[in-house]
Amino acid sequence: xxxEEAKDYxxxxxxxxxxxxxxxxxxxxxxxxxxxxxxxEEITQxxxxxxxxxxxxxxxxxxxxxxxxxxxxLDWVMQEAHENALLQSSGGGFIPVxxxxxxxxxxxxxxxxxxxQKQAAALTVEATLRQDARVKQxxxxxxxxxxxxxxxxxxxxxSGGYRxxxxxxxxxxxxxxxxxxxxxxxxxxxxxxxxxxxxxTALDLxxxxxxxxxxxxxxxxxxxxxxEPKAFAQLLGVISFMFSAKNVLEGKSLLAGKVGxxxxxxxxxxxxxxxxxxxIASRPFDAEGTPSRRLTLIEKGVxxxxxxxxxxARQMGVEPTGNAQRSYKGVLGVGHxxxxxxxxxxxxxxxxxxxxxxxxxxxxxxxxxxxxxxxxLGLKVEGGEVAYAVENFTVAGNLLSLxxxxxxxxxxxxxxxxxxxxxxxxVEVAELSFAGA
Amino acid sequence: MLSETLVSDVLRRARLGGADFxxxxxxxxxxxxxxxxxxxxxxxxxxxxxxAGLRLFYGTEVVYAYTNDLSPESLLEVTETLVKLKGxxxxxxxxxxxxxxxxxxxxxxxxxxxxxxxxxxxxxRVERLLEAEAAARVAPExxxxxxxxxEWDQEVLVATSEGKWVEDxxxxxxxxxxxxxxxxxxxxxxxxxxGLSVGLELFDRxxxxxxxxxxxxxxxxxxxxxxxxxxxxxxxxxxxxGGVIFHEALGHLLETTSVAxxxxxxxxxxxxxxxxxxxxxxxDGTTPHGWGSSEFDDEGMxxxxxxxxxxxxxxxxxxxxxGAMKTGYAPTGSGRRQDYTYAPTSRMRNTFIAPGDTPIExxxxxxxxxxxxxxxxGGQVKPGSGEYxxxxxxxxxxxxxxxxxxxxxxxxxxxxxxxxxxIVAVSSDxxxxxxxxxxxxxxxxxxxxxxHLLISEIVVGGQA
Numbered sequence: 001x002x003x004e005e006a007k008d009y010x011x012x013x014x015x016x017x018x019x020x021x022x023x024x025x026x027x028x029x030x031x032x033x034x035x036x037x038x039x040x041e042e043i044t045q046x047x048x049x050x051x052x053x054x055x056x057x058x059x060x061x062x063x064x065x066x067x068x069x070x071x072x073x074l075d076w077v078m079q080e081a082h083e084n085a086l087l088q089s090s091g092g093g094f095i096p097v098x099x100x101x102x103x104x105x106x107x108x109x110x111x112x113x114x115x116x117q118k119q120a121a122a123l124t125v126e127a128t129l130r131q132d133a134r135v136k137q138x139x140x141x142x143x144x145x146x147x148x149x150x151x152x153x154x155x156x157x158x159s160g161g162y163r164x165x166x167x168x169x170x171x172x173x174x175x176x177x178x179x180x181x182x183x184x185x186x187x188x189x190x191x192x193x194x195x196x197x198x199x200x201t202a203l204d205l206x207x208x209x210x211x212x213x214x215x216x217x218x219x220x221x222x223x224x225x226x227x228e229p230k231a232f233a234q235l236l237g238v239i240s241f242m243f244s245a246k247n248v249l250e251g252k253s254l255l256a257g258k259v260g261x262x263x264x265x266x267x268x269x270x271x272x273x274x275x276x277x278x279x280i281a282s283r284p285f286d287a288e289g290t291p292s293r294r295l296t297l298i299e300k301g302v303x304x305x306x307x308x309x310x311x312x313a314r315q316m317g318v319e320p321t322g323n324a325q326r327s328y329k330g331v332l333g334v335g336h337x338x339x340x341x342x343x344x345x346x347x348x349x350x351x352x353x354x355x356x357x358x359x360x361x362x363x364x365x366x367x368x369x370x371x372x373x374x375x376x377l378g379l380k381v382e383g384g385e386v387a388y389a390v391e392n393f394t395v396a397g398n399l400l401s402l403x404x405x406x407x408x409x410x411x412x413x414x415x416x417x418x419x420x421x422x423x424x425x426x427v428e429v430a431e432l433s434f435a436g437a
Numbered sequence: 438m439l440s441e442t443l444v445s446d447v448l449r450r451a452r453l454g455g456a457d458f459x460x461x462x463x464x465x466x467x468x469x470x471x472x473x474x475x476x477x478x479x480x481x482x483x484x485x486x487x488x489a490g491l492r493l494f495y496g497t498e499v500v501y502a503y504t505n506d507l508s509p510e511s512l513l514e515v516t517e518t519l520v521k522l523k524g525x526x527x528x529x530x531x532x533x534x535x536x537x538x539x540x541x542x543x544x545x546x547x548x549x550x551x552x553x554x555x556x557x558x559x560x561x562r563v564e565r566l567l568e569a570e571a572a573a574r575v576a577p578e579x580x581x582x583x584x585x586x587x588e589w590d591q592e593v594l595v596a597t598s599e600g601k602w603v604e605d606x607x608x609x610x611x612x613x614x615x616x617x618x619x620x621x622x623x624x625x626x627x628x629x630x631x632g633l634s635v636g637l638e639l640f641d642r643x644x645x646x647x648x649x650x651x652x653x654x655x656x657x658x659x660x661x662x663x664x665x666x667x668x669x670x671x672x673x674x675x676x677x678x679g680g681v682i683f684h685e686a687l688g689h690l691l692e693t694t695s696v697a698x699x700x701x702x703x704x705x706x707x708x709x710x711x712x713x714x715x716x717x718x719x720x721d722g723t724t725p726h727g728w729g730s731s732e733f734d735d736e737g738m739x740x741x742x743x744x745x746x747x748x749x750x751x752x753x754x755x756x757x758x759x760g761a762m763k764t765g766y767a768p769t770g771s772g773r774r775q776d777y778t779y780a781p782t783s784r785m786r787n788t789f790i791a792p793g794d795t796p797i798e799x800x801x802x803x804x805x806x807x808x809x810x811x812x813x814x815g816g817q818v819k820p821g822s823g824e825y826x827x828x829x830x831x832x833x834x835x836x837x838x839x840x841x842x843x844x845x846x847x848x849x850x851x852x853x854x855x856x857x858x859x860i861v862a863v864s865s866d867x868x869x870x871x872x873x874x875x876x877x878x879x880x881x882x883x884x885x886x887x888x889h890l891l892i893s894e895i896v897v898g899g900q901a
Contacts, residue, residue, distance in 0.1 A: 036698065043522055044501040045515075048488065048778060063482040067505045068465075073485055084481035087471070087559055115522075139700035139821060174700060174821035180852075181702070183821030220668045250474055251581040251617060254624060331472075331480040363815035363828030364848040364898075368617060369625050371846035373665070373898040375817075375826035391824070392852045394898020396667065398623075435667030435898040 001069040003027055006051050007153045009071070013078050014055065014155050020095040021081075022154040024287060025051040026328050034142040035122040049149075052328035055081040059091020065328050096288055096310040096320070098158020104284040106164040110191045111145050118143050121198045125171040128202035134210055136181060137174040141202075144168045145193070150283075158289035166280055167193040171202050175209045182377075184209040184357065189280055189417055208356065212377050215391035217437035224352030224407075225395060225429040226381065229414035231355045233422040236270075236341060239399050240420070241367035243272075243297050244323075244334040245312035252368050254400055258303050264403035266301040267344050274322065274337035281337040281421040287326035292337070295321045298403075307334050340423030344409025347428045354379040354386065355395055370399040373435075393436035405430045438463045438594050439489075441602075443509050445537045447491065447516050448598045454520030455530045456493035456500075459598040462735065463489045463507070464777045467554060469588040473566045475581055481559075488777035493519055497763055501780040539602035544732040547725060550608040550636030554590040557637055562586055565640045566612065572649030573616040573627075578660060579653050581617040586610075587632075595737030603737035609728065609882060610639040611871060614649050618656035625662070625845065627655025628830065632871035632882070634726045655812065655831050658843045665832060665847035665899025671807035672849065672892045673800050673835065678813045678870040680789055680885035682849070683718060685816040685825040686857055687711075691745050691753075692771075692783040693760025694877055695820040702823040703751065703854060711751045711854055715793050715863045715890075718746040720755055722770055722786035728871035729786040729883040736772035736781050743769045745788075757783040775879025782878040789886030793863025800862055800891040807835040808897050810849065815872065826850040848898040856895060864889040 001009065003025040014021035027049030034042040052065030055078070062085025064077040125141040147165035152158055172185040186205035190196055227235070247253040255263060264270075274283050274292035285291050288310050296304050308316070309324030309332055325335030358374040365372035373396035380387045410426030444461055451459035466486040472479045489512065490503040500522055502515045566584040573582040589609040596602045611632025618625050629652045631643035674682060687703075695701040703711060712718070722740025724730050734740055736758050744752050756764065757772035760783045773784035801809070809832060816827030829847040833840045851857075869886030 040498060042499045042501065042780070043519075044503075044780065045518060045522065046503045046778065048503060048505055050486075050505070052484075061480070063480060064484065065482070066485040066487070068485055068487040069505075073487075076485065077483075080483035083559065084483060087478045087481045087563060089477060137698060137700045137821060139695060139698050181822045183700075183819040183824075250479075250583075251619075252624075329482075329484055331482060359819070359824070360815070360817040360826035360828065360848065363817070364826065366626065366846070369623060369659075369846070371664075373828070373846050373848035373900070375824070375848060375850040375898070377824075392850060392896055394667075394826075394848050394850055394896065396664075396846065396848070396898050396900045433667055433900040435896055437669055437896075 003049065003051060003151055006069045006074060007151055009074050010051070010053055010078065011153055011155055017078065017082065019082065020056040020155050022054045022095045022158065022288065023051060024326055024328050025049065025151040027149045029147045031118065032142060032144040033119055033122045034140060035126040036138070038123065038127065040119060040122065050328040053077055053081050054332060055085055056093045056095050057082060057085045059093050060085040060088035061093035063331050093311065095154050095156045097156050098154050098289045101158065101160025101285050101289055103160065104162035106162060106282060107147060107191060111147060111165055111167055111193050113193045121169050121196060124198040125169060125202045128199050129171055129173050129206065132206050134175045134177050135173050135206065136176050138172065139174065140172045142170050152289055160285060160289060162284050164283065166191060167196060169196045169198045169201050171205050173205055173209060175213060177213050179214055182209050182212045191278060191280065211379065212356065212389045215389035218353065218380065218390040218393040218434055219437055220435050222431050223434050224350065225432045226347060226349065226352060226354040227427045227429065228354060228356050229412070229424045229426055230416055231358050232341065232424040232427045233416040234358055234361055234418065235399065236339060236422050236424055237418045238361060238365045238367050238372070240336050240339055243307050245306040245308045245316060246334045248306055249312055249315060254370050255303060259305065261303055262301050263303045263400065264298055264301045265406040267406055267409045268298055268301050268403060269296065269342040270298040271296050271342060272307060272323070272336045272339045276338045279338035279421055280415065280417055283337060286322045286324040288324040290320045290322040290324060292322050307336060309334050336420045338421040338423065340413060341409065341425065341427070343411050343413050343425040345411070347408045347410045347426045349381050349384050352381050353390065353434060354381055372396060372399060393434050396433045396435065402429055438465055438592065439507060441539060443512065444596045447512050448537060448596065450513065450516045451493050451520060452532055452598050453529055455523065456495055458494040460492045460736065461489060461596050462777055463594040464591065466589065466591040466776065469554070471562055471566065471586040473563070473570065473584045476567065476570065478563060486776060490777040490780065491515060491519065492780050495523055497759065499759060499780060503777050537598065538600055539596065540600050541602045544605045547732055548634040548730050551638045552636035554588055554608065554636065565645050569614045569645035569649035572646040573614055573653035575650060575653035576657050578618045578620050579616050579656060580619045583615045584612065586612045593735065595733070595735065597737065601737045603733050605731055605733045607634060607731050608636055609634050610636055612639065614652040616652040616656040618660040620660060622660070625656055625659035627652040627659060630871065632728045634728060634730050658831055659845045662843035662845035665844040666897060667899045669894050669896050671804050672895050672897065673807065673809045674813070674890055674892065675811040676866050676888050677868040678872070678885060679810065680887035681813050681816050681827050681872065683790055683887065684785065684788060684885045685818040685827055686851060687718060687854065688785045688788050689818050690820050690823065690854065691755055693754055693756045693764055693766065694782045696754050697760050697763040701820040706751050709751055710749050712746055712749045712857045713860055714749045716746055716749050716860055717791035719744050719791060720785055720788040724787045727787040727884050734770045734772045735774045738768055738770040738772065740770040740786060755783045755785065757781055773878060773881050775881055779878040784876060784878060784881055785874060785883045787869060787884035789867060789869055790863060790888065790890070792865040792867045792888050795862040795864050797864045797866065797889050800864060800889055801835055801838050801840065804835045804838055808847065809833040809835050809840050823854055824852050844899065846899060850896045850898060859893045859895065860890055861893045862891040
């Protein structure tokens with residue numbers, strides 16, 4: 001049985017059982033090539049996928065999924081989902097009325113290239129890295145690509161699918177100029193294989209890591225902070241938790257009840273745009289089939305909207321924003337696509353610390369309390385210029401106060417991928433606590 | 438899960454195509470996930486994950502493929518594709534001729550559950566979580582309580598061209614209670630999440646009333662806590678999940694994944710002193726019902742108890758099959774992977790610091806000003822530079838040897854195993870705690886553990 005047939009089988013079964021159901025299937029093809037010592041050390045090739053249902057029985061919602069597409073497995077899925085639904089005590093769940101959404105191809109010929117060129121991409125990153133005498137080891141370099149097909153259908157009329165994908169080139173290196181080593185990584189991704197520049201990815205990695213060599217301890221104190229785009233994008237990923245209407249309704253968001261209020265400096269505008277051309281997380285519709293549209297979350301410091309799926313929208317009396325998120329294994333949630341902080345008029349270095357990278361976000365940043373304390377690497381700025389590298393310190397504060405203390409926003413926009421596409425320019429924060437020596 | 442003939446055909450085809458070694462990993466994994474919030478079931482999910490991964494060695498080069506389609510046609514096609522990828526489809530390697538005579542090994546049930554996945558009514562689960570929630574509501578400020586139950590029943594088959602045929606079954610259960618306390622000063626959380634290789638008897642081992650209360654109390658402690666201090670100071674780290682410091686600062690540096698590439702600051706240091714005398718560090722895949730235990734690893738090798746560091750001296754690395762080929766160290770049954778979508782690499786299992794002999798109160802004595810990090814969150818490390826960090830979930834100021842007011846939002850950071858040398862005293866109250874560890878071969882269940890211990894100085898990243 002293929003996914004289309006499995007989807008039809010499940011929807012037919014749901015109708016027979018007299019329950020509403022939404023079926024989401026995803027299938028991906030993956031190729032991964034990693035280089036070490038001038039040779040490919042690991043090649044992975046895969047096809048993988050699964051199908052998941054969300055059923056609603058008298059307003060009660062249940063879920064189940066399978067990766068085995070036999071009638072027995074699909075029957076098990078419907079039965080489990082049904083029993084899971086009956087565990088809910090109150091109703092209120094529903095499958096939204098859907099429509100024909102069409103078939104979309106966002107990838108086209110983006111990954112079309114001979115295997116040799118893709119192998120060369122991985123080998124080039126490693127070779128370029130190893131040309132620099134300061135590069136002591138290259139733990140990993142790789143080329144990876146993924147092609148994803150998503151199919152959605154519901155008993156309420158939703159029907160559609162799309163194909164997307166990504167090609168990624170990545171390098172990791174350990175540098176030393178005789179003193180203590182520094183390890184870092186760099187990644188570049190695109191829906192177009194030919195847009196990747198493996199040599200540049202490697203050179204950028206060397207440049208960004210080499211400037212951290214010879215780092216000195218940072219004295220504990222309050223400093224002006226300059227977050228490089230890569231670092232701020234990581235913070236934006238944590239902040240995005242607060243935009244989710246699901247988290248608002250569950251009492252987990254510090255932004256609850258603040259729509260229309262000033263929550264950030266007026267230099268801050270945050271947008272989620274699934275329609276962004278070339279956006280790595282662009283999609284024609286969300287996991288419930290709500291068509292994609294650009295959503296402004298914060299405009300000049302004022303909270304304009306939360307991100308909604310149909311369920312949170314109904315509970316809060318607003319329109320869905322097209323931010324429903326679900327994988328075939330997962331449950332209905334709220335998620336972002338291409339989320340970014342709009343560029344500003346530029347940052348001028350004065351005194352303070354440039355934060356180039358932060359580590360340990362899963363442990364050091366709490367999206368519910370907003371408190372963060374993160375290990376960071378950076379550069380000390382004195383008299384408007386980079387003076388020396390600093391290490392073994394943390395930068396700490398509260399995410400909401402940080403948004404309010406943003407004192408300048410840079411011009412360019414750089415993208416990172418952390419489960420969603422996150423875009424940020426350089427960001428200056430008037431004052432933050434740094435702990436070090 | 439698959440016929441011996443099919444498995445044999447796949448492995449032999451790979452060997453005929455020139456692979457030095459072929460391994461087929463097959464997995465069928467039933468999972469249940471139940472999340473409750475404030476008395477209501479928010480989501481209940483059941484899942485069936487099913488797939489196979491085929492790994493071939495050509496010298497030290499690895500090719501890997503995985504698929505959900507386990508039909509003979511599909512598996513043989515996948516094999517053919519891999520062989521072609523190596524450009525050796527036309528050749529016949531005579532080493533692959535002849536039949537495969539499998540030596541079958543099955544799990545003995547050392548970690549088998551008392552209460553299997555299918556047992557007990559679904560309501561039983563809901564009632565236990567409700568009990569935990571009720572217990573978490575220790576004060577009116579506890580506004581929200583989230584509880585979550587995970588149940589895994591994973592069956593695996595590992596068969597290799599060397600004639601290995603291993604079947605293992607891993608049943609794991611974990612529940613997590615998160616309390617959210619809120620007042621005019623803000624929102625704070627408290628979390629506890631016990632988990633073991635057991636069935637629903639987990640609720641008997643860790644009563645929901647106790648775990649819920651601990652989560653609620655931690656949220657309330659954090660609500661009245663002031664921001665943590667910033668600076669370098671002595672820190673006493675609590676037992677159980679406190680062991681995450683060693684997981685990050687030592688454990689990851691001892692995996693052949695990075696050691697083989699000299700990408701760990703602890704490469705080539707066997708027999709050398711890498712920590713202070715009071716440190717003995719053990720990775721044990723055999724702990725009965727441990728969260729990270731299994732009878733066999735994901736390469737089909739029996740798991741073992743591996744002493745990594747004894748009285749400060751490096752005794753062993755954690756070695757998987759490919760790691761053994763590259764380094765010459767003997768495999769330690771440490772080849773692990775999240776599921777069939779990952780090729781295995783060397784990973785931790787249940788890793789802990791052995792008990793020392795310093796009485797707990799002695800750890801605090803003589804500290805004029807410091808931090809007591811009672812409960813920890815996760816952490817991260819860069820093996821190449823040794824820079825590591827870990828978050829603190831519950832902490833107190835130590836003043837003149839006494840535990841005083843609570844502080845929140847601290848992160849501890851360090852650099853290089855040299856700071857491990859600053860662990861100057863280890864107490865005897867060893868406890869372990871479950872976590873999920875993410876690395877090259879995905880996210881896997883591991884236990885961390887330690888007794889209370891004292892670090893003479895470390896950077897505390899607070900705000901004050």
